[in-house]
Amino acid sequence: MPFQGLFNHCSRFCRETRGNVATIFALSLVPVALLSGGAVDLSQSMNARSRLAxxxxxxxxxxxxxTSLSNAQATQIANDFIAANYPGRELGVVQNINVSVDDxxxxxxVTGEARVQTTMLGMAGIDYITVHWESEVQRARQRLELVMVLDNTGSMGGSKIRNLRDSAELLTEILFDAADEPEDVKIGLVPFAATVNVGTNYERAWWLDPLAASPLHAEWAGGSTVEVETCTGRGRRRRCTTEEVLINHWDLFDDLRNTEWEGCVEARAIPMDIDDTPPSVGNPETLFVPFFAPDEPDNDRDYSNDYLDDGITSSLLGRLINLLKYDNGRPSGGGPNSACTTTPITPLTSNRSRLLNAIDDMEANGTTNIPQGVGWGIRVLSPQEPFTEGxxxxxxxxxxxxxxxxxGDNVMTGRSTDLRSDYSAYGFSAHGRLGTTSSSSSTLGNRLDDRLEDACDYAKAQGIRVYTIxxxxxxSSTRDLMRGCASNPSLYFDSPSSEALEDAFEMIAGDLTNLRLSR
Known part of the structure; x- marks a missing residue:
C-alpha cells in the first residue's frame, strides 16, 4: 500500500516532542518582546507627558x-516657551497648540499634545503614542510688597554696578507692567555697604535719638555723658571745675566745619540690630543712633580715621573724648561719615519713576555688612516705625x-589697636556690640555671618519670601550662607556673569507676578 508508509511517517512526526520546546520558545519571543518594548515605549510617553506639562x-x-496681548502675540509667546522647554529631539513633536485668554x-x-514615535510597539502596528495636557493659569488677585536689598560696596564698581542697575530696573518694570493697578505693587530699595543710609530728611527725627538717650550713643567715649575738667588761672590762682557734658552725635556734627550728617545709622544692640522692634522714646535702647565715627589718635598708622588734631597727648580715651577738637574743627581725610557711602533707602512706593531714579543713583563704595542691609529691608516691609508704608x-x-x-563676604576690619577695629555700624570691636571684642578680621566677619543667619531667619519667620543672589x-561659604538665607534653595541664584544676573532677576520677577497654577 503506497500510502501506508507516508501515513506512518506523518504519525511518527506528530508524536515527536524533542524539538517542540525550542519551537514554542521561539514563537513566544514575539509577544514577550512586544510586552517589554511596549513598556519602554509607554515609559517614554509618560516622560513626554511630564515634560509637556x-x-x-x-x-x-x-x-x-x-496683560495686553493680541491672540497672535499670546500664541507666539506660548510657542516660544514650549520650544525652549520641550526636548523635541528626544521626545517627539509638540502639536495642536491652542492658547485661550479669558479677560x-x-x-x-494652553492646551497641546505630543506625538511620540514608538520603538517596539510598531511591530504591533502602533507607530505613535499621543499624549495630551492642558495648563490653566489664573492671576492671583494679591498685592505685592517687595524690597530689594542690594550690595553697593566698592567691589561692585565698574560694569558690575551698571549690570546691577539694569537688572534691578528690569525686575521693576516687569512687576509694574504685570500689575492690574499701579497700587497693587509697592517696591522699596535698600542699598547697603558697611552701613545703611536712611536719608538726611530724617535728621534729628525722634527715633534717631536727638537727646542722646540711647546707651549706645557715643559708646566710643564710654557713654553719652562724660566729666570734663575746665581750669583757669595759673599757680595759686589756678582753679578747676568739673562738669558733666553730654556727648551728642548731632551736636558734634554741628560743631564741625563743612561737615554734616550724611544719613547713615548705627546698629542697635543684638538682637534688635536685625529685627523690626519699633523705636520708642520711653525705651531708649530701641532708638537708632546717627552714625558718627570719632576722630582717632594722631600719628599712629594702625588707626585708620585720624581727621582732626588731637590737641592733647593724654591717654587714648582722653584723646577720644577731647570734645574741644570738634569745636570748629575741619576734618581732613576720613571724617565722621567715613563708613557712610551709600545712597538713601527708598521706602515702599508705587511710584515707578521714583524707584527707577533711586536705582539709577546707586554707586559702589565701601565694605560689606549684609545683615544691616537685611535688617533695614525687614524694617522697610514692616508696618511699624520707623517706616510705616508696609x-x-x-x-x-x-x-x-x-x-x-x-x-562678596561680610567684612569688618580688625586692627592691632586698643579699639581693635575700624569704626563700623557696630562701633569699635573693643566695646563688644557685635558680641565679640576680637581684633581678628576673620572672627569679626564670622560674627557678621552669624547676624546674617539670624536676620534671614527672622525675615522668614515673618512670612517674608526671601530670594538671594x-x-x-x-x-563657597558665602554661597552656602546665601543659599541658606533664601526661603528655599530654589530661590537662591548664583550668578557668575552679567547675563546670569539678568536671568536671575527676570526669573524672580516671573515668580512674583502673583500667578498661580489652578490645575
Missing part, C-alpha cells in the same frame, strides 16, 4: 505675565518679599 505650564505663565475670569489656558504681616492679600544680592562670588 512643564512646557505648557511655563508657556501659560509667560502669557499670563503680560473676564483673568485666566490663560501692611500688617498677617494680611493674606499681601505677598511680602525680599531680594538680597551680594558680591550671589554675583561673581568665589567663596
Amino acid at each position: 512643564q512646557a505648557l505650564d511655563a508657556a501659560a505663565l509667560a502669557v499670563g505675565v503680560n 473676564v475670569t483673568d485666566t490663560v489656558t 501692611t500688617a504681616y498677617d494680611d493674606r492679600e499681601i505677598i511680602k518679599a525680599m531680594v538680597i544680592l551680594t558680591d 550671589t554675583f561673581q562670588v568665589n567663596s
Whole structure:
C-alpha cells in the first residue's frame, strides 16, 4: 500500500516532542518582546507627558505675565516657551497648540499634545503614542510688597554696578507692567555697604535719638555723658571745675566745619540690630543712633580715621573724648561719615519713576555688612516705625518679599589697636556690640555671618519670601550662607556673569507676578 508508509511517517512526526520546546520558545519571543518594548515605549510617553506639562505650564505663565496681548502675540509667546522647554529631539513633536485668554475670569489656558514615535510597539502596528495636557493659569488677585536689598560696596564698581542697575530696573518694570493697578505693587530699595543710609530728611527725627538717650550713643567715649575738667588761672590762682557734658552725635556734627550728617545709622544692640522692634522714646535702647565715627589718635598708622588734631597727648580715651577738637574743627581725610557711602533707602512706593531714579543713583563704595542691609529691608516691609508704608504681616492679600544680592563676604576690619577695629555700624570691636571684642578680621566677619543667619531667619519667620543672589562670588561659604538665607534653595541664584544676573532677576520677577497654577 503506497500510502501506508507516508501515513506512518506523518504519525511518527506528530508524536515527536524533542524539538517542540525550542519551537514554542521561539514563537513566544514575539509577544514577550512586544510586552517589554511596549513598556519602554509607554515609559517614554509618560516622560513626554511630564515634560509637556512643564512646557505648557511655563508657556501659560509667560502669557499670563503680560496683560495686553493680541491672540497672535499670546500664541507666539506660548510657542516660544514650549520650544525652549520641550526636548523635541528626544521626545517627539509638540502639536495642536491652542492658547485661550479669558479677560473676564483673568485666566490663560494652553492646551497641546505630543506625538511620540514608538520603538517596539510598531511591530504591533502602533507607530505613535499621543499624549495630551492642558495648563490653566489664573492671576492671583494679591498685592505685592517687595524690597530689594542690594550690595553697593566698592567691589561692585565698574560694569558690575551698571549690570546691577539694569537688572534691578528690569525686575521693576516687569512687576509694574504685570500689575492690574499701579497700587497693587509697592517696591522699596535698600542699598547697603558697611552701613545703611536712611536719608538726611530724617535728621534729628525722634527715633534717631536727638537727646542722646540711647546707651549706645557715643559708646566710643564710654557713654553719652562724660566729666570734663575746665581750669583757669595759673599757680595759686589756678582753679578747676568739673562738669558733666553730654556727648551728642548731632551736636558734634554741628560743631564741625563743612561737615554734616550724611544719613547713615548705627546698629542697635543684638538682637534688635536685625529685627523690626519699633523705636520708642520711653525705651531708649530701641532708638537708632546717627552714625558718627570719632576722630582717632594722631600719628599712629594702625588707626585708620585720624581727621582732626588731637590737641592733647593724654591717654587714648582722653584723646577720644577731647570734645574741644570738634569745636570748629575741619576734618581732613576720613571724617565722621567715613563708613557712610551709600545712597538713601527708598521706602515702599508705587511710584515707578521714583524707584527707577533711586536705582539709577546707586554707586559702589565701601565694605560689606549684609545683615544691616537685611535688617533695614525687614524694617522697610514692616508696618511699624520707623517706616510705616508696609501692611500688617498677617494680611493674606499681601505677598511680602525680599531680594538680597551680594558680591562678596561680610567684612569688618580688625586692627592691632586698643579699639581693635575700624569704626563700623557696630562701633569699635573693643566695646563688644557685635558680641565679640576680637581684633581678628576673620572672627569679626564670622560674627557678621552669624547676624546674617539670624536676620534671614527672622525675615522668614515673618512670612517674608526671601530670594538671594550671589554675583561673581568665589567663596563657597558665602554661597552656602546665601543659599541658606533664601526661603528655599530654589530661590537662591548664583550668578557668575552679567547675563546670569539678568536671568536671575527676570526669573524672580516671573515668580512674583502673583500667578498661580489652578490645575
